[in-house]
Amino acid sequence: MAFLKYRTSTIVVAGLIILALLGIFTKFTTNPAQFIQNIFVFAVIGLIIFFVVRKFSNSSPQKREQRAFLKAAKRSKKRLQHKGGETNIKGSALGTLSTLKKTKAKKKPPAHLTVIDGKKGKKKNRASF
Known part of the structure; x- marks a missing residue:
């Protein structure tokens, strides 16, 4: 019970x-030999199914973002290597005169903003509404 x-x-x-x-x-x-063979066949079929499912489910959004990030990092690295060319360690660490001039020349000028003085001190006559 x-x-x-x-x-x-x-x-x-x-x-x-x-x-x-x-x-x-x-x-x-x-039959121990057939038993071991059956276990081996089941394991192989299970692994094949696992890898097929993993291959087709690989397109999750996080994986796509990671792949896009790695691709952008490779492009950036390639662009920096292409820009810099072959430079020696001493020159690149200290910076050459031409690169220092370029950075100063590329500096943006400050935005010229003007303040418009209005009638800030004068109070509105709210009774006229």
């Missing part, structure tokens, strides 16, 4: 597990 406390689904799952273990044990005792 103790087994009546459990749900029927728990009893069914436990029965299936016991039958599976019994089947594995009898298969192993009657």
